Amino acid sequence: MTVRELIQQACIDRVEAEILLADILKVERAWLFAHGEEAVQEPALTVFTNHVEARQNGEPLAYLLGYRDFRSLRLGVNRDVLIPRRETEHLVEWAIECIDAGAQRVLDLGTGSGAIALACKSERPAAELTAIDCSAQALACARANAQSLGVQVKWLEGCWFEHLGVAQWDLVVSNPPYVSASDAHLEQGDLPAEPKSALIGGQTGLESIEHIVEHTPHYLVPGGWLLLEHGFDQADDVAALMQDRGFRTISSRLDWSGQPRMTGGQWQS
Ligand SMILES: C[S@@+](CC[C@H](N)C(=O)[O-])C[C@H]1O[C@@H](n2cnc3c(N)ncnc32)[C@H](O)[C@@H]1O
Numbered sequence: 001m002t003v004r005e006l007i008q009q010a011c012i013d014r015v016e017a018e019i020l021l022a023d024i025l026k027v028e029r030a031w032l033f034a035h036g037e038e039a040v041q042e043p044a045l046t047v048f049t050n051h052v053e054a055r056q057n058g059e060p061l062a063y064l065l066g067y068r069d070f071r072s073l074r075l076g077v078n079r080d081v082l083i084p085r086r087e088t089e090h091l092v093e094w095a096i097e098c099i100d101a102g103a104q105r106v107l108d109l110g111t112g113s114g115a116i117a118l119a120c121k122s123e124r125p126a127a128e129l130t131a132i133d134c135s136a137q138a139l140a141c142a143r144a145n146a147q148s149l150g151v152q153v154k155w156l157e158g159c160w161f162e163h164l165g166v167a168q169w170d171l172v173v174s175n176p177p178y179v180s181a182s183d184a185h186l187e188q189g190d191l192p193a194e195p196k197s198a199l200i201g202g203q204t205g206l207e208s209i210e211h212i213v214e215h216t217p218h219y220l221v222p223g224g225w226l227l228l229e230h231g232f233d234q235a236d237d238v239a240a241l242m243q244d245r246g247f248r249t250i251s252s253r254l255d256w257s258g259q260p261r262m263t264g265g266q267w268q269s
Pocket residue numbers: 081082083084085088109110111112113114115116132133134135138158159160175176177178197198199208
């Protein structure tokens with residue numbers, strides 16, 4: 001079967017079929033257009049057919065490819081980690097503003113693939129990055145990404161702050177689980193394939209955020225920042241939690257699609 005026929009017959013989004021085939025053949029996507037009449041040989045043919053079938057059955061493209069591009073980095077991903085999102089690139093942008101304003105000791109809570117910590121460290125090498133996750137499998141993925149990118153981050157396995165002692169941080173940044181356990185979105189798109197522990201923030205969706213807002217002040221220097229990603233309809237709740245806990249200069253920012261998807265504030269002890 002030719003390149004053109006294979007792509008035409010794949011019952012998935014055409015661009016995704018092109019990305020998958022280009023990845024399997026180890027060529028640029030543009031190559032496919034110039035070589036449409038070329039025959040695709042085994043084992044590429046079988047691998048492509050299996051990937052198309054898996055995609056039809058809901059397997060996320062990123063897991064099939066084994067990577068997701070995040071800011072300037074290509075991050076390895078698998079079913080143990082959340083697929084890094086574009087909204088989170090925006091959270092990194094805010095974190096980098098804080099680093100540029102003097103925050104050098106940075107803590108990434110719930111690091112998953114390591115996306116936030118690795119992006120901050122690779123874009124601001126002088127910053128000291130520590131990243132925590134409760135999932136040993138997620139940390140294995142994050143460590144592998146750090147190694148292949150040659151980026152230094154201190155990785156800790158634990159439940160939120162449990163192994164931090166009395167450490168003081170200039171910036172705590174987190175994209176915690178924030179979907180309600182009863183949210184119908186959990187059955188849509190890529191979400192059914194992603195780890196539930198990376199998505200679900202209890203019945204309300206706010207439980208992880210409440211815990212982080214409550215405990216972060218013990219680990220922040222005066223004037224230190226807490227930046228949190230959250231759902232599009234949670235900004236007011238998160239801002240209120242931060243206000244009640246004693247954070248100041250609280251504000252929310254919009255993501256690429258204009259939704260308020262991250263809220264941050266400074267700790268004034
Ligand atoms: C929404 S994912 C974010 C992953 C990554 N930071 C990103 O933005 O792509 C949330 C992460 O928090 C981790 N997590 C959930 N509960 C946790 C806990 N109690 N302590 C530490 N990490 C936790 C999950 O394993 C998951 O990797």
